[in-house]
Amino acid sequence: MAKKKRPKPARPRAKGKRAAPPSNRDQRTYTIADHRLEKPEFSIRQIRSGDAVRYEVKGDLSAPVPPIRDSKHLSKQQCIEIYRWMLLNRKMETALENLYKQGKVVGGVYFGLGQEACSCASAYALQKEDWLGPMIRNQGSLLVRGFSARDIMMQYMAKAGSPTKGRDASSHFGDIQNRNVVSPISTLGDLIPVLAGVALGARLQGRNLAVMTYIGDGGQSTGVTYEGVNFAAVQNLGLVLFVENNIWAYSTPADMQFQVKDLAERAIAYGIPGVIVDGTDVCQIYDAAHEACERARRGEGPTLIEAKMMRMKGHAIHDAADYVPKPLFEYWRKRDCIARLENYLVNVKKWLTTAENRELIAGVDEELDADRDFAVNSPMPTPESAAGGVYCEDSCHEIKPKYGIPKVKKGSAATFKQTEAAVHFK
């Protein structure tokens, strides 16, 4: 019979020292940076009675509006510039709503009301060489990236001079030559692997770039979101993914869309940094975007940033959003991103006098009036041109490496000759 081991006598505890807690080597802890100055705690419940469905909000909606968190990176001038983009974004959408009601818009109109800070401050963090893949609500990102309100309004009216020359009537346009903008893809999540591919292409050509795109609280549930972010994570590609948690995916509240507390937690499973920002605080958005872009350009891989805010209109112009509990609108209206920034610039920082602010707003109105008049008075495409520019015709596109010839190791089977690098569509 094996000898029974005598238990070791317990060592006397050193005076004043506490016993170390039992170590659990299987336990993991992860950190999600949360830059918000308030953390609203409320939930939305679905109430059914017979065939009728409504939603109720539970929680404290009475908290005062928090201050804007000072930016670590933005100068006074840059804050004012972003403010101007946000005003242009909002006023352009108001103009589009009016044009729709006048029967001048072909199709629907999608709004980013309440989300202008997220669109404008995120795109503002990109450098010229970086890439952007906006979604349909990110019209502010398009403005920052160099499209004009005139371009966007003409696109909605399907005018001959619009970016797609009347071939699409909403936001499906980009510019891969000059502005480095990939056209939005309506199939939710599909932009993510495309942007990861852009980063991979640039990497093969010797560059680490930041590539920024967006996904909603609903769209992030798609399989392709997982595939795209995971691929970017494994390859250390410079993807900056904004998860725009605006509480609604069409009429489905976020509480019925996912079980995690914060969508930034998804980053843990990808093995990448996850960050939470208040989506109505321009400085938090910019700082998170800027730091993620820097990390991307250093070749250190992707970042997932969850911006928490609220979609302040229906899904599109046809949706009155009657299903949204009214107190929720009231809560977020007090946190309007433009009003908050205006207050910060004029009253808190005193970076703009009331007169300067008035002048800046008048300048935006003037620019917008001119662009709207131009767009309204510009011609529709001619019927004979309808089939043109839809499919590639003889040698209409030449796709060349943008940054250089892909670097391939010596002796590799996949040697790339300069002549093969240009691909022609025939």
Ligand SMILES: Cc1ncc(C[n+]2csc(CCOP(=O)(O)OP(=O)(O)O)c2C)c(N)n1
């Ligand atoms: C894969 C896929 N499924 C469904 C749709 C239809 N659809 C378009 S927008 C939308 C809601 C999206 O909600 P969210 O991702 O939260 O973005 P938000 O509209 O709030 O910006 C749905 C279901 C789609 N375009 N693609």
Ligand SMILES: [Mg+2]
């Ligand atoms: Mg949403």
